[in-house]
Amino acid sequence: MTRRITWTLLVLTSVLLVLAVVPLAALVTARERVAHRDSQRAATRVIAAAAEEHLSDHRPATAMRQELAAAARAGDCAAVYDASARLVAATPCTAAQGEEADELVADVLAGHEPEPPENEGRLLAAEPAGEVRHPAGAVVLARSAAPLDARIAAIWGWAAAIGTAGLAASVLLSVRLAGWVSRPVSALDASARRLGEGALDERADVGPGPPEVRRLAATFNTMAARTEALVHGHRAVIADVSHQLRTPLAALRLRLDVLAAGAEGDTATELAAAQEEIARLSRLVDGLLEVARAEQATPRPTAVRLDEVVAERVAAWSPVAQERGVRLTAESESALTVALGAGHLEQILDNLIANAVDAVPADGSVCVDTRVAGGSVRVLVRDDGPGMTAEAKAVAFRRFGNPQARGTGLGLAIVHRLVTVNGGTARLADTPGGGLTVVLDLPPWTERGHERVPRRDLYRF
Structure with a gap:
């Protein structure tokens, strides 16, 4: 019983933890990815706004270069392209340049919404400089995915820790609960076995366990007490019958023996027959008493x-x-x-x-x-x-x-x-x-x- 209760609670707890913790961790992970992508696109749009002033309004590139420098200090790589997809300015790192960046720039200049790829642990984002349909240029920003991966790993790590702690608490609780329920039942089973083996004075402990088990133990004790009284009563009856029957039979046999000693002829024959009947009656009484004792037997093996x-x-x-x-x-x-x-x-x-x-x-x-x-x-x-x-x-x-x-x-x-x-x-x-x-x-x-x-x-x- 202990093992069944423990395993049932463990399986139930594990299912509940999986149904609760895993979806929550997946939801938080998706939100982190969206937040990371939104932050990257916001940084790209800031650079694109400064680049539009330079490319469309022909203002000095000072503001654009300041935003590129700020992006570089933040650990990002950015590149600014004009309407003909020619590189105008870029940060010292070249992660925002190459074939993937060229494809993003072509999509942006064509007025399309690009699908930013994720390669080699970095994320690319592209935004138009100016109007979406007729942009004056495009800005590509590459950001490392390492911080995002670290946050996601931390999320799943916390989820695993919470699940493990919940499972450990469930193990402790299930073992305690199983012991609380099964140990009194096992003790009651042992008491019932000893009563069945002949220990008529056996009684169960009514103190521990659930209320139902305590009531069962009390009922068992009542039954055991009545059984003990009944068996002792029957044994007393058998003892009384044995004494009350054997004594007069022995006296009757003795008197017949005395009479038979001096009898002759038909009288001796009749007395001998009476002696045989008395002997047969004695054997019958002894046999009935043996059967009664056997029927009252409650042996201890x-x-x-x-x-x-x-x-x-x-x-x-x-x-x-x-x-x-x-x-x-x-x-x-x-x-x-x-x-x-x-x-x-x-x-x-x-x-x-x-x-x-x-x-x-x-x-x-x-x-x-x-x-x-x-x-x-x-x-x-x-x-x-x-x-x-x-x-x-x-x-x-x-x-x-x-x-x-x-x-x-x-x-x-x-x-x-x-x-x-x-x-x-x-x-x-x-x-x-x-x-x-x-x-x-x-x-x-x-x-x-x-x-x-x-x-x-x-x-x-």
């Missing part, structure tokens, strides 16, 4: 070594798999690190391995495979069990989605919630040759993607 956790969980479940005659193996492409909440990967793998070991018959196999897939890290839990129908796979990630599940039917729901809350995806696929494959795409850990931005910086414009 941490760097988790995937290969190490997979090896650890496979080693932990290997005795169970061996007891049931199932081969449990792990394959890893390389040392991979994923961004997950603390303990989530262990919980995900435990649920998936437990489901696979339960589903696979004796002499079956379960394999946990990890690899890089595009921009994510892929985990595949493959088994060669009976698999699932298309209808069962469509609802498997829902609570009690699979009616054919041997357990509570909550394991895949917990896995799906933990994967998605960490920014990953989960899906089910068929294993080649028969069986089920759970495909998890997990976000990789990148240091740059998990930088922490200072929270309480104050920005003032």
Whole structure:
């Protein structure tokens, strides 16, 4: 945002400076040229008036020579010609003589308005001595263009300096303005990211920035406070439910155990069935509480070594798999690190391995495979069990989605919630040759993607 605001203001300022300064400098330059030309023609006419008195009235050439001397002292070169284009008098310099001067004299004596040329850094002007239609002679005055060029260069130099100063001021102003607008937005974005990562006590700084950003920060803080209260309330409910349900279930199981110890016959059978139902109810309550905890999870991503956790969980479940005659193996492409909440990967793998070991018959196999897939890290839990129908796979990630599940039917729901809350995806696929494959795409850990931005910086414009 800072870069876009800065470049937008710079481009706008540059366009305005070009549209304002360049035409103004061009206008002043044109006026300087006209003023220089008018001044030169005025000096030429003064000499022409003195030359007319000498050529038409046959008065002494004293006044004409005085004007030529004054022109010479001013740095000009002048020459006076009679009606036959013959040189009558001139200044010591000869810049007003030559082919170009002769052409101007011919035009003036013919009663035409000459077009003064500009050559080799000098300007020529020609005026008739006497009447325009029947002049008694002509005067040619050559003046150096160096002073005019210097003034024009100074004009454009000042224009460039003004444009540069304006552009520099625009750069400073745009950087300050962009910082005033974007820094509070960046701080608010960092606060929102930390809130999304699980820091429920995160709040944005409402002080700096434009009014709209301050209102947005205040609204964000209100939302964060309500979210924190809601999550803490739900966690309190889960804790209360866990305590209130588990305690009577444990007491009921204990009483049934006491009764079953001395029961015989049909009574013992019924009590054993009741014990199984109590155990099933306990597992169901534990599963529902796990789902609720997963749904309330607001994880802070941490760097988790995937290969190490997979090896650890496979080693932990290997005795169970061996007891049931199932081969449990792990394959890893390389040392991979994923961004997950603390303990989530262990919980995900435990649920998936437990489901696979339960589903696979004796002499079956379960394999946990990890690899890089595009921009994510892929985990595949493959088994060669009976698999699932298309209808069962469509609802498997829902609570009690699979009616054919041997357990509570909550394991895949917990896995799906933990994967998605960490920014990953989960899906089910068929294993080649028969069986089920759970495909998890997990976000990789990148240091740059998990930088922490200072929270309480104050920005003032």
